[in-house]
Amino acid sequence: IYYAFRIMSGIGFFLAGLMLVTVFQWWRGKLSASEISQQRWLLRAWLFAAPLGYIAVESGWIVRCVGRQPWTVYGQIRTVDAASHLPPGEVLGSLLVFTTIYTILLISALYFGSKIIRHGPNLELSIPGEEKLVLETTPATHIPDSRPL
Structure with missing residues (x-):
């Protein structure tokens, strides 16, 4: 149980950290279609992370089953006595x-x-966020002419 729990937790924290790094890179504008090729390390990290979710699920299953009936797993009672x-x-x-x-x-x-x-x-398709925002401006009428505020 000790190692299975740590594997499950470690993978969970790694994936959460990778997600935060990805969101940060997206926020900085480094994940646009023209910039994504410069982020090979991030793409490789996600490629490496793809099977980690399955490993975490299996480790969690081991933690659950062994933690629920350790007396059967560690031979303190016979399997026939613990069977359904x-x-x-x-x-x-x-x-x-x-x-x-x-x-x-x-x-x-x-x-x-x-x-x-x-x-x-x-x-x-156009790249989201790269459209130019055009605003029409009109002079404010509620501010006095040339006096500083």
């Missing part, structure tokens, strides 16, 4: 439902991700 009293058909049914749901999610993510990547960006 559900009939095997119900356990198999829930396993198949979860497997089906996660398989559908995986296939959907791969399909839509590859579709987005194959389509590529629309290069004809």
